[in-house]
Amino acid sequence: MRHLGRHPTPILSLAPLRRPSLRYVVLYPGILFRTLFSAMPFLLPLLFQLGFGLRPAAAGGWVLVYFCSNLGLKPFTSAILRRFGFRDVLLVNGLLVTLSMVACGFAAPDTNAALLVLILIFAGATRSMQLTSLSTMAFADIASNERRAASGLLSILQQAASAAGVACAAFSLSFFQLLDHSHGTGLAELHATFFIAGGIALVASLGCVRMPRALGQEISGHRAA
Known part of the structure; x- marks a missing residue:
C-alpha cells in the first residue's frame, strides 16, 4: 500500500480513492455489504439442507425465490434512487438488510411456507437494491482519466470481498460448532x-x-434539499 501510494506510475493506482463515491463503495461501508451478500449463496442452501433437512432440489427451489426477487426489483431501482438519492437509499435499505438477516435467523422447519417466501423475497429485494446502488454510485465523481484505475480497484476489492464472505461464514459456523460441542x-x-x-x-x-x-x-x- 505504501509503495502504491508513493510510486509515480504504480501498477494499481490508489488515487481514485480520494473520490468519496469510490471510497464509500470499495472500502467502508461497501466492502462489508459485499462480504455479507457473497455469503448468502453459501448460507441459504445450508440452511435448507442441513437446518431444514430438505433435499438439494427442494433447497434449490427456496434459494431460487431469493434470487428471483433480486431480479424483480431491478426495474424500480432507478426511480427509487431518483426520488431519495444514494445516501438515504443506502442507509434505509441497509437497515432493511439488517432486518432481513435477523428474519433468516428465525426461520425454522415449522415456519409457515408463505411467511418463508416473504422473508426470502424481502431479503433478495433488499440485497438487490443495496448492490445496485453501490455499483451505480461507484463512478459518480470519478474523472475520465481515473476510470481505468478506479475500475481495477473496484474489481479487485469486489473479488476479495466475495472470497471473504464465504470464508467468514464458514469460520462463523465452525466457531459456533465448537461452542456447542456439535459434530456437524x-x-x-x-x-x-x-x-x-x-x-x-x-x-x-x-x-x-x-x-x-x-x-x-x-x-x-x-436533488438534495
Whole structure:
C-alpha cells in the first residue's frame, strides 16, 4: 500500500480513492455489504439442507425465490434512487438488510411456507437494491482519466470481498460448532451466523450516515434539499 501510494506510475493506482463515491463503495461501508451478500449463496442452501433437512432440489427451489426477487426489483431501482438519492437509499435499505438477516435467523422447519417466501423475497429485494446502488454510485465523481484505475480497484476489492464472505461464514459456523460441542452444522449454528450477519449489516449501514446527501446526484437525478 505504501509503495502504491508513493510510486509515480504504480501498477494499481490508489488515487481514485480520494473520490468519496469510490471510497464509500470499495472500502467502508461497501466492502462489508459485499462480504455479507457473497455469503448468502453459501448460507441459504445450508440452511435448507442441513437446518431444514430438505433435499438439494427442494433447497434449490427456496434459494431460487431469493434470487428471483433480486431480479424483480431491478426495474424500480432507478426511480427509487431518483426520488431519495444514494445516501438515504443506502442507509434505509441497509437497515432493511439488517432486518432481513435477523428474519433468516428465525426461520425454522415449522415456519409457515408463505411467511418463508416473504422473508426470502424481502431479503433478495433488499440485497438487490443495496448492490445496485453501490455499483451505480461507484463512478459518480470519478474523472475520465481515473476510470481505468478506479475500475481495477473496484474489481479487485469486489473479488476479495466475495472470497471473504464465504470464508467468514464458514469460520462463523465452525466457531459456533465448537461452542456447542456439535459434530456437524445444524440449525443453531446457522441461526447464530445469520444474527452475526445482521450485526455486520447494521455496522455497514451506520457507515452510510456520513455520506453527503448530494453524493452522486448527477447520476441518480436526485436533488438534495
